Amino acid sequence: MNRADSFGGSCPVPLGDQPCIKLAHGGGGRLMQQLIEEVFIAAFDNAVLRGGHDGAILDLQNGRTVVTTDSFVVRPLFFPGGDIGTLAINGTVNDLAMCGAKPLFLTSSFILEEGLEIETLWRVVQSMRKAADAAGVLIVTGDTKVVERGHGDGIYINTTGIGCVDHSLFVSPPRIATGDTILVSGDIGRHGMAVMGTREGLAFTTQIESDCAPLWSTVEALLEAGLEIHCLRDATRGGLCSVLNELAQDASLQFDVVENDVPVMPNVRGACEVLGLDVLQVACEGRFVAILPKNESVLALEILKAQNEFAAMIGHVSSAQAGLVTLQTPIGSQRILDMPAGELLPRIC
Amino acid sequence: MKYIDEYRDPQSTRKYAEAIAQLVTRPWTIMEVCGGQTHSIVRFGIQDLLPDEIELVHGPGCPVCVTPVDMVDKAIEIASYSDVIFCSFGDMMRVPGSKSDLTRVRARGGDLRAVYTPLDAVKIAAANPQKQVVFFAVGFETTAPANAMAVYLAKKQGLKNFSVLVSHVLVPPAMKAILSSPDNTVQGFLAAGHVCTVMGTHAYTSLADTYHVPIVVTGFEPLDILQGIYMCVRQLEDGSATVENQYERAVQDDGNTQAQDLIEKVFRVIPRKWRGIGTIPESGWALSDEYSSFDAQQRFKLAEAATEEHTECLSGKVLQGLKKPADCPAFGVTCTPENPLGATMVSGEGACAAYYRYRKERVV
Numbered sequence: 001m002n003r004a005d006s007f008g009g010s011c012p013v014p015l016g017d018q019p020c021i022k023l024a025h026g027g028g029g030r031l032m033q034q035l036i037e038e039v040f041i042a043a044f045d046n047a048v049l050r051g052g053h054d055g056a057i058l059d060l061q062n063g064r065t066v067v068t069t070d071s072f073v074v075r076p077l078f079f080p081g082g083d084i085g086t087l088a089i090n091g092t093v094n095d096l097a098m099c100g101a102k103p104l105f106l107t108s109s110f111i112l113e114e115g116l117e118i119e120t121l122w123r124v125v126q127s128m129r130k131a132a133d134a135a136g137v138l139i140v141t142g143d144t145k146v147v148e149r150g151h152g153d154g155i156y157i158n159t160t161g162i163g164c165v166d167h168s169l170f171v172s173p174p175r176i177a178t179g180d181t182i183l184v185s186g187d188i189g190r191h192g193m194a195v196m197g198t199r200e201g202l203a204f205t206t207q208i209e210s211d212c213a214p215l216w217s218t219v220e221a222l223l224e225a226g227l228e229i230h231c232l233r234d235a236t237r238g239g240l241c242s243v244l245n246e247l248a249q250d251a252s253l254q255f256d257v258v259e260n261d262v263p264v265m266p267n268v269r270g271a272c273e274v275l276g277l278d279v280l281q282v283a284c285e286g287r288f289v290a291i292l293p294k295n296e297s298v299l300a301l302e303i304l305k306a307q308n309e310f311a312a313m314i315g316h317v318s319s320a321q322a323g324l325v326t327l328q329t330p331i332g333s334q335r336i337l338d339m340p341a342g343e344l345l346p347r348i349c
Numbered sequence: 350m351k352y353i354d355e356y357r358d359p360q361s362t363r364k365y366a367e368a369i370a371q372l373v374t375r376p377w378t379i380m381e382v383c384g385g386q387t388h389s390i391v392r393f394g395i396q397d398l399l400p401d402e403i404e405l406v407h408g409p410g411c412p413v414c415v416t417p418v419d420m421v422d423k424a425i426e427i428a429s430y431s432d433v434i435f436c437s438f439g440d441m442m443r444v445p446g447s448k449s450d451l452t453r454v455r456a457r458g459g460d461l462r463a464v465y466t467p468l469d470a471v472k473i474a475a476a477n478p479q480k481q482v483v484f485f486a487v488g489f490e491t492t493a494p495a496n497a498m499a500v501y502l503a504k505k506q507g508l509k510n511f512s513v514l515v516s517h518v519l520v521p522p523a524m525k526a527i528l529s530s531p532d533n534t535v536q537g538f539l540a541a542g543h544v545c546t547v548m549g550t551h552a553y554t555s556l557a558d559t560y561h562v563p564i565v566v567t568g569f570e571p572l573d574i575l576q577g578i579y580m581c582v583r584q585l586e587d588g589s590a591t592v593e594n595q596y597e598r599a600v601q602d603d604g605n606t607q608a609q610d611l612i613e614k615v616f617r618v619i620p621r622k623w624r625g626i627g628t629i630p631e632s633g634w635a636l637s638d639e640y641s642s643f644d645a646q647q648r649f650k651l652a653e654a655a656t657e658e659h660t661e662c663l664s665g666k667v668l669q670g671l672k673k674p675a676d677c678p679a680f681g682v683t684c685t686p687e688n689p690l691g692a693t694m695v696s697g698e699g700a701c702a703a704y705y706r707y708r709k710e711r712v713v
Binding site: 200201202266269270273275276329330331333334335336341 | 353357392687707
């Protein structure tokens with residue numbers, strides 16, 4: 001049993017009986033040392049991290065190496081189906097997976113706000129450890145800074161991920177080709193509505209849980225089946241709508257999507273209807289778009305459905321107009337699916 | 350999803366579209382009054398299903414769009430005060446005033462909160478007695494009951510730190526103004542379903558009689574709108590001009606009388622300035638004398654200031670159905686949802702924003 005397990009689910013509350021983060025926890029002295037040892041190393045324990053060096057010295061496997069970085073700011077820190085810790089791990093390992101890379105190592109930097117309860121930090125760190133275990137990655141180095149009260153939202157986290165590509169495919173937008181099929185790996189919009197529901201105190205009749213999850217095992221299954229994956233991208237901020245527009249622009253091709261084929265849970269759809277939000281623009285944290293040749297799409301869908309029964313084919317790629325995404329509406333007419341403007345603001349009535 | 354999918358059924362919508370095509374013998378111009386209807390029409394591409402003879406023009410029923418610039422400027426001024434928590438419906442936040450908008454006030458440190466109901470603003474006031482909490486009470490008859498309830502409750506609770514910046518507008522006087530205009534082209538109306546849920550349908554009878562226009566109270570889903578158009582065209586072709594109710598599942602002729610009683614207690618009718626249109630007599634609500642102490646304009650002693658619209662923006666004409674968004678040279682060029690010149694480009698219900706977002710061709 002490692003140290004983290006011995007603490008069970010609650011904070012060790014060591015740290016010289018300090019219940020809250022103080023500026024001194026980022027000041028490089030004894031308090032910071034305690035924080036690192038008794039919270040971070042305790043939770044993330046592994047040989048590289050225990051080395052305690054200024055950086056992590058890694059043995060990378062053969063093949064190409066992929067590096068990605070992402071910062072996480074979310075209010076509230078905890079929401080149904082996850083918290084900022086699960087997001088910080090899954091967000092970065094998913095970016096690696098979308099490059100076709102097996103996630104191996106993560107760095108983790110924290111910006112903490114003075115006054116943050118250490119119990120809260122402990123819960124987040126525990127979530128990170130569980131998510132890292134589930135994704136099969138090690139957190140090998142990190143950093144901690146503390147900002148004055150009022151200058152942060154409790155916790156900001158940056159994670160950088162390193163992964164390796166041990167196959168010959170180049171999974172990237174330029175590989176997308178006319179005639180390809182567009183698939184989505186599950187129902188969309190859960191994360192955004194779960195966070196909005198919690199943040200705004202909206203009482204939905206059924207609780208909406210975030211879809212926050214690691215995606216590598218699904219991608220790995222597609223790769224192991226020998227499918228010629230052209231492109232993958234996870235639908236995070238801006239939702240499916242942003243991903244489709246970004247990829248259509250990057251590939252200089254047209255995407256034609258059928259709105260009725262996009263899987264959405266009734267509670268998510270209901271919440272979006274009530275708030276006047278377009279579910280296609282609502283964030284996911286555990287869903288991705290896969291684009292591959294049409295003749296491989298049936299097998300790909302079968303593999304995706306084995307992981308998530310709501311996976312679906314939602315459209316295809318054509319060469320009509322570079323960078324355009326069209327949507328067939330539920331009543332059968334066609335329109336442009338435009339890039340979202342930015343902040344999602346509910347309508348008045 | 351129940352009560353949604355039935356009204357978006359492709360076969361039924363097509364049948365209604367065909368029925369309209371069989372009915373129509375000559376061109377007709379029909380205005381849908383409400384921004385929610387405009388949004389649906391453009392989002393679902395309903396105009397494409399209609400015969401060429403039917404032209405839909407988009408009415409002034411977007412509350413975000415018609416809130417005058419000087420009122421947005423007042424909101425920005427109040428929201429900038431350090432002791433104020435300013436609460437607003439989400440889509441008012443990006444509406445451009447003459448120099449700034451509310452999101453920029455927030456970026457500079459103002460305490461702005463997007464609320465889903467004005468009652469949340471009352472709760473915020475109760476929880477923050479050291480702060481002045483102001484709610485931006487905009488909207489048509491639809492939002493008025495909840496806004497009135499917020500003021501009513503604040504008075505009942507004796508809250509001294511709650512006030513409202515009221516910019517309420519009324520649909521029938523705006524329809525009257527459109528019909529009285531020498532430039533008017535509208536021959537029939539789809540009246541705003543949810544406005545009538547509150548106020549009922551009686552106010553429209555005299556409009557239909559006086560101006561000899563058919564008025565069909567209509568819902569918001571594709572099938573509602575097509576059925577509303579069908580009923581309107583049937584009247585136009587018959588030469589009749591009465592008030593009909595397509596949206597029977599939500600609208601009763603008398604409306605919601607309890608809500609009306611509350612509105613009458615809290616508000617009084619006044620002339621109101623509409624963005625892009627100008628002042629329309631008896632077209633708005635302000636707080637009644639009994640509730641005037643909750644008026645943010647009085648509490649913060651705001652001066653009236655002359656404001657000007659962007660010269661390039663045609664939103665006033667768009668709101669009156671005299672121009673279509675694409676007629677504006679700025680549309681999609683210098684005016685986009687990211688950088689709106691006028692309010693019709695801001696709200697999802699604004700005709701320009703709906704046209705831009707759901708357009709069929711790219712703007713060059």
